[in-house]
Amino acid sequence: MPTPSLTKNILEKLTTIVGPAGIETNKEELLCYSYDGTGQEFLPEAVLFPENTKQVAGIMKIAHAHTIPVVPRGAGSGMTGGSLPLKGGLVLALAKMNRILEVDPENQIAVVEPGVITGNLRKRVAQDGLSYPPDPASVAFCTMGGNVAECAGGPSAVKYGVTRDYVLGLEVVLSDGRILATGVRTNKGVVGYDLTRLFTGSEGTLAIITKIIVRLIAHPTATRTTMLLFGDLQEATSLVAKLLLSHTPAKLEYLDGTALNIVAGKLPTPLPKGTRAMLIIELDGDPESVAIQAEKLDLFLARQPAIQQQVNATDAKQAKRLWFARKQVSPSAFKLKPDKISEDVVVPKTKIPDLVQKTEKLARDLNLLIFTFGHAGDGNIHVNIMVDKSDHKEYARAKQAKESLFKAVLELGGTLSGEHGVGTTKAEHIGLELSETSIAVMKELKNVFDPLNILNPGKIF
Amino acid sequence: MPTPSLTKNILEKLTTIVGPAGIETNKEELLCYSYDGTGQEFLPEAVLFPENTKQVAGIMKIAHAHTIPVVPRGAGSGMTGGSLPLKGGLVLALAKMNRILEVDPENQIAVVEPGVITGNLRKRVAQDGLSYPPDPASVAFCTMGGNVAECAGGPSAVKYGVTRDYVLGLEVVLSDGRILATGVRTNKGVVGYDLTRLFTGSEGTLAIITKIIVRLIAHPTATRTTMLLFGDLQEATSLVAKLLLSHTPAKLEYLDGTALNIVAGKLPTPLPKGTRAMLIIELDGDPESVAIQAEKLDLFLARQPAIQQQVNATDAKQAKRLWFARKQVSPSAFKLKPDKISEDVVVPKTKIPDLVQKTEKLARDLNLLIFTFGHAGDGNIHVNIMVDKSDHKEYARAKQAKESLFKAVLELGGTLSGEHGVGTTKAEHIGLELSETSIAVMKELKNVFDPLNILNPGKIF
Numbered sequence: 072m073p074t075p076s077l078t079k080n081i082l083e084k085l086t087t088i089v090g091p092a093g094i095e096t097n098k099e100e101l102l103c104y105s106y107d108g109t110g111q112e113f114l115p116e117a118v119l120f121p122e123n124t125k126q127v128a129g130i131m132k133i134a135h136a137h138t139i140p141v142v143p144r145g146a147g148s149g150m151t152g153g154s155l156p157l158k159g160g161l162v163l164a165l166a167k168m169n170r171i172l173e174v175d176p177e178n179q180i181a182v183v184e185p186g187v188i189t190g191n192l193r194k195r196v197a198q199d200g201l202s203y204p205p206d207p208a209s210v211a212f213c214t215m216g217g218n219v220a221e222c223a224g225g226p227s228a229v230k231y232g233v234t235r236d237y238v239l240g241l242e243v244v245l246s247d248g249r250i251l252a253t254g255v256r257t258n259k260g261v262v263g264y265d266l267t268r269l270f271t272g273s274e275g276t277l278a279i280i281t282k283i284i285v286r287l288i289a290h291p292t293a294t295r296t297t298m299l300l301f302g303d304l305q306e307a308t309s310l311v312a313k314l315l316l317s318h319t320p321a322k323l324e325y326l327d328g329t330a331l332n333i334v335a336g337k338l339p340t341p342l343p344k345g346t347r348a349m350l351i352i353e354l355d356g357d358p359e360s361v362a363i364q365a366e367k368l369d370l371f372l373a374r375q376p377a378i379q380q381q382v383n384a385t386d387a388k389q390a391k392r393l394w395f396a397r398k399q400v401s402p403s404a405f406k407l408k409p410d411k412i413s414e415d416v417v418v419p420k421t422k423i424p425d426l427v428q429k430t431e432k433l434a435r436d437l438n439l440l441i442f443t444f445g446h447a448g449d450g451n452i453h454v455n456i457m458v459d460k461s462d463h464k465e466y467a468r469a470k471q472a473k474e475s476l477f478k479a480v481l482e483l484g485g486t487l488s489g490e491h492g493v494g495t496t497k498a499e500h501i502g503l504e505l506s507e508t509s510i511a512v513m514k515e516l517k518n519v520f521d522p523l524n525i526l527n528p529g530k531i532f
Numbered sequence: 533m534p535t536p537s538l539t540k541n542i543l544e545k546l547t548t549i550v551g552p553a554g555i556e557t558n559k560e561e562l563l564c565y566s567y568d569g570t571g572q573e574f575l576p577e578a579v580l581f582p583e584n585t586k587q588v589a590g591i592m593k594i595a596h597a598h599t600i601p602v603v604p605r606g607a608g609s610g611m612t613g614g615s616l617p618l619k620g621g622l623v624l625a626l627a628k629m630n631r632i633l634e635v636d637p638e639n640q641i642a643v644v645e646p647g648v649i650t651g652n653l654r655k656r657v658a659q660d661g662l663s664y665p666p667d668p669a670s671v672a673f674c675t676m677g678g679n680v681a682e683c684a685g686g687p688s689a690v691k692y693g694v695t696r697d698y699v700l701g702l703e704v705v706l707s708d709g710r711i712l713a714t715g716v717r718t719n720k721g722v723v724g725y726d727l728t729r730l731f732t733g734s735e736g737t738l739a740i741i742t743k744i745i746v747r748l749i750a751h752p753t754a755t756r757t758t759m760l761l762f763g764d765l766q767e768a769t770s771l772v773a774k775l776l777l778s779h780t781p782a783k784l785e786y787l788d789g790t791a792l793n794i795v796a797g798k799l800p801t802p803l804p805k806g807t808r809a810m811l812i813i814e815l816d817g818d819p820e821s822v823a824i825q826a827e828k829l830d831l832f833l834a835r836q837p838a839i840q841q842q843v844n845a846t847d848a849k850q851a852k853r854l855w856f857a858r859k860q861v862s863p864s865a866f867k868l869k870p871d872k873i874s875e876d877v878v879v880p881k882t883k884i885p886d887l888v889q890k891t892e893k894l895a896r897d898l899n900l901l902i903f904t905f906g907h908a909g910d911g912n913i914h915v916n917i918m919v920d921k922s923d924h925k926e927y928a929r930a931k932q933a934k935e936s937l938f939k940a941v942l943e944l945g946g947t948l949s950g951e952h953g954v955g956t957t958k959a960e961h962i963g964l965e966l967s968e969t970s971i972a973v974m975k976e977l978k979n980v981f982d983p984l985n986i987l988n989p990g991k992i993f
Contacts, residue, residue, distance in 0.1 A: 177773050178880040200777075222722045233720060235729075236697065251969045257878045258910045259694060259950035261683045261733045262958070262965050263992060264974045268696075268729035272722045289780065312638050316661075319750065357828075363820045417718040419639040449719045489720035497723070504723050508712045513725045515980045519973070531724060 076139045076160055077116045085119060085161075088129040093120045093167075104162045107147045107154050108209075109496055110410060115142065115156040122167045124242060124250060124281040131279065132248035134161060134525050141246075142527050143275045145186060145214030150413055151494025153221055153274050157529035163279060165216050171195055172282070179287045180239065180256055185216025185280045189223075192285075201287040204231035207490070208398045216280045222272030224490030226322035226353075226397075229315075229448030231288070233490060235271045242282035243270055246521040256284055269516075274492050275527035277520040291355035294321065295365050296390035298382045299350040299372065300342065304328065304431075305424050306377035307348035311447045312420040314352075318368050321355040323448030324397060327427070330444040333403045337396035339389045340382055350447065351397065353390070400444050401453070407440060408457035412469050412496075414476065417451045418485035429479045430454055437468040451489035477503050493531045501531070537600045537621055538577045546580060546622075549590040554581045554628075565623045568608045568615050569670075570957055571871060576603070576617040583628045585703060585711060585742040592740065593709035595622060595986055602707075603988050604736045606647060606675030611874055612955025614682055614735050618990035624740060626677050632656055633743070640748045641700065641717055646677025646741045650684075653746075662748040665692035668951070669859045677741045683733030685951030687783040687814075687858075690776075690909030692749070694951060696732045703743035704731055707982040717745055730977075735953050736988040738981040752816035755782065756826050757851035759843045760811040760833065761803065765789065765892075766885050767838035768809035772908045773881040775813075779829050782816040784909030785858060788888070791905040794864045798857035800850045801843055811908065812858065814851070861905050862914070868901060869918035873930050873957075875937060878912045879946035890940045891915055898929040912950035938964050954992045962992070 086094050095101065095118040104118045121127045134141045140160030147154050156162050169186035176199040183192055190210045193203050206225035207213055213223070219241070224233040240254025254260060254267035270278055301307040304327050311323065326334075328347040335342060342349075354364045372381055384390035404411055418426045427443060434441040445453035454476055458469040477487055477500050487497055487504050501510065514532060517524075547555050556562065556579040565579045582588045595602045601621030608615050617623050630647035637660035644653055651671045654664050667686035668674055674684070680702070685694040701715025715721060715728035731739055762768040765788050772784065787795075789808040796803060803810075815825045833842055845851035865872055879887045888904060895902040906914035915937055919930040938948055938961050948958055948965050962971065975993060978985075 175880070177777065177882045179776075180880075222726075224720055228720065232697075235726070236693075245969070245973075249969050251973060252967060253970065255878070255947045256945050257880055257912075257947060257950070259685055259689065259878050259907075259912050260947040261949050261951060261953050262947055262962060263954065263970065264738075264977055265683075265696070265729050265733050266970070266973065268726050272726050277725075289778070315640075316638065317750070357824075359824045360821055363818075363824070367818075417716070417720050419636070419641075419718060421638045446720075451718075451720050484717050486716045486718055486721040486723055488722050489718070490722060492722050493724065501723060506713060508706070508710050509714065509724065509727070512706075512712060512727065512980070516725055516977070519976045519980055 076137065081133060081137055081139070082117065084133050085117070085130060088126050089119050089121055093122070104144060104147070104164060105156070107152060108150045109152050111152055111155055111495065113155045113157050114159070115162040116159050118162045118164050120164050120167050124244065127163065127244045127279055127281050128248045128250055130161070130163065131244050131246060135247045135523065138523050138525060140525050140528050143216065143220070143279050145217030146209070146212045148209040148213045149217060149221060149494065150415065150491040151496045153492055153494045153527070153530060154217070155495065157495060165214065168281065174199060176201060180284060181287055182282065182284050183215050184282060185214060187215045189213055189215055189218055196287050197290055200290050202290040203237065203285055203287055205234045205237060208401060215283050219271050219280055219283055220273065220275045221492040222490065224446065224451065226324050226446055228446060229323050230319055230321045235268055237285045238267055238271050238283060239286050240284035241267055241270055241280055243278035243280050245278050246523065246526050251278070254284065258286060272492065274494060274530050276517060276530050277526065291321070291357070293358040293361040294353055294355045294390065295361050296384040296393060297352045298393065299352065299378050300346045300380040301348040301377055302345050302379055303377065304348040304427055307350055308423040308427050308447065310350065310375060310377065311423055314371065315420060315448060318364070318371065320352045320448065322351065322353040324351040324445065325349065325447040326397070326400065326444040327442050329442035330400045333406060334396040334399050337399055339384065339392040343380065346379070351393065404455055404457060408459050410458045410460040412456040412458065412473055414454045414473065415445070415451060415489050415491040416454060416476065416480040416485055416487055417449065417489040418480055418483045420450045422483040422485065423447060423450055423452065425483055426452060426480065430476065433472045433475055437472050439468055439472055441472065449489060450485065495530060498531060537598065542594060542598055542600070543578065545594050546578070546591060549587050550580050550582055554583070565605060565608070565625060566617070568613060569611045570613050572613055572616055572956065574616045574618050575620070576623040577620050579623045579625050581625050581628050585705065588624065588705045588740055588742050589709045589711055591622070591624065592705050592707060596708045596984065599984050599986060601986050601989050604677065604681070604740050606678035607670070607673045609670040609674045610678060610682060610955065611876070611952040612957045614953055614955045614991060615678065616956065618956060626675065629742065635660060637662060641745060642748055643743060643745050644676050645743060646675060648676045650674055650676055650679055657748050658751055661751050663751040664698060664746055664748055666695045666698060669862060676744050680732050680741055680744055681734065681736045682953040683951065685907065685912065687785050687907055689907060690784050691780055691782045696729055698746045699728055699732050699744060700747050701745035702728055702731055702741055704739035704741050706739050707984065707987050712739070715745065719747060733953065735955060735991050737978060737991055738987065752782070752818070754819040754822040755814055755816045755851065756822050757845040757854060758813045759854065760813065760839050761807045761841040761843070762809040762838055763806050763840050764838065765809040765888055768811055769884040769888050769908065771811065771836060771838065772884055775832065776881060776909060779825070779832065781813045781909065783812065783814040785812040785906065786810065786908040787858070787861065787905040788903050790903035791861045794867060795857040795860050798860055800845065800853040804841065807840070812854065865916055865918060869920055871919045871921045873917040873919065873934055875915045875934065876906070876912060876950050876952040877915060877937065877941040877946055877948055878910065878950040879941055879944045881911045883944040883946065884908060884911055884913065886944055887913060887941065891937065894933045894936055898933050900929055900933055902933065910950060911946065956991060959992060
């Protein structure tokens, strides 16, 4: 437990800024802001609920003056500990800064506050025939601020890219309380260094995001969703790179046998016996374009003997049910074991079968339950090592498996994280991927923005 | 003229690294490395031709030890002075580092050295059915290193994005000679701060780029290119945002009457009298998709009374001729006047007509020849103020026009540069767009990477 840093005097100053309703120090309430998607828990000393940028700036000035840790928090749905107050101090809960400030349909941009739920932005812009493509599995409750801080991805990244590809500009509050606007409101802009993308994915360690300008695209008016069933995981994953050579699906996901079993009851159709893997392919565009893409894809798929069965969603409802099941894989995994080590490694597309083979070997060799699923189209594979942390021997083997997995990923030309970030869970491993020079440079950048190390301390490094 | 910094001893050390054939100090030769697309001239003290990263690192160690300015140079085709040795010192001509190191068609990436000509990379990957989309007008001679340093764009950015959107990873040499690898070889990757995109667009001021990993996409197999002729520039530019609401062209360019006149002889068809503006629209995809897009677009265009004539390119040769003419606008402009102030401002798409009106007013009010053309689809407009620098009064009016233009662009919600960068030509104006805090932060970043200010000094700030 870190040394408490909040005196009565500091709490009074903070209350002056956010008002009595904007600060919480009651332990039961603090508990609600102590956890995230990793299952870790760290108690803050106080939670603040700022309503605008000015209040955030005021808070940072006080935190800066007294060297108090500040951890920005959206929905707490992160997978690597990004929103956890590791060193105590203040949690900045941004839920009240949840306004969609502007949607400009003609120029195809939106301006939002960080607490806006990503799914709400997507619904809002859909009213104007527009789409904000990034779609993490937590889209129904995660927030735009968190998405930018972690550079969130999702199934649609294979065609549309990740959060970074949609952020045009930001407003942030620096660690000393200065307010900084970055970027532009247009698709192009190269005046000065690219601070926008430096902050994107910086996991709350460089600045507090208080406003986000995103670009939007035309909403696809049609989709076709297909499930492909396989008796063999290797054969399923071997198809991915081959398929992507001549097709551009909007989503291309896979689930292994265990992942399928976890959500079997939620799938739109029962699975035949012997199903050991599924690919989900979604095409999108306008109806004519989807029809052409589907025809071309079906011709290709008909020539692949490894496919046991192709099931096309019959309507939007069925497709929705399928994607719901896909989103439930991660939360439903706790059926298997009480704890989960969840990684989001990436390998070149042609190397997915090798990675899958490696995880199967690790599971056998170390007597662990490991299953995989994820964004096959990007080579971004969610590897889940299911454990019972109270079984210390099993947990030790699981940590060994994680280390071996990371090494294998890097040998295959991949990276340790595609969309979850480093946070606390990968911090000790970044030296496997990043050189000493790289880490040294990153620490110098951290020092420019946060010389007192008060912004989300203990993350990444 | 800056104080010479190269002693005989330093020159000998440099010669040891690059060999006698890798260094040039002869004044006639130095002149070839003293200019760029802006028409400015600054003589270096020596030009070095390193052949590999190790040599670049060796050069930087010497430059660092003796505080010698180093300016990396590709083809010298930049439009804002990025490759000019403003403070003398060394020009690092990267022409010998021009190998395409790797093309991986299955994983759709390429790895290149900075001296690779962008057009050559495009040709090479086309052999594998792949495309590297960024296509600056100088594509036939500009280099990948320069493109990354400036974050180059081009007509295809409206659909495919700019250089930043294709750079996955870099190898750079830091100002003290350390070698640093950034980024990944996969489409996703979020481990640590985004150094890749921080270096992209940093105009050679933070590091020397020695290797570039880019992502590739499937090469479109069909295109349709259309010219729309208008009697009125306002009407032409008013159509842009409207068209983009329901169509996704691969390119959407415009030329005003003066730009058209400059290249009239090079166009594939003669222009009818009274043509005052042209939109060029290119659709791409596979043949079926292009046919559908064309049908939809033609229906839309048929309902636009402002269009005087629609001419579709009859074959690839005619389309090529049209794009060649488009690329010739900038170099051919010197027919009009000996000097050109060339800006690449960006405004929201709906504001292009306002910007055009503003430039016309400036031309009238200040008695100047100003013409505009450019990437209408992005709102990225090339504004060209044609002058005779020896006419000091005219040149003073031109500079006044440039300042007024910049202010108007920012009032319209735009930015001073979409793809050319700041360099020397916009350095004094960045305070119009960037706040004091923003500039202060950027200078601190510069100081992290280049505390001695030896990397491309005098640019941006």
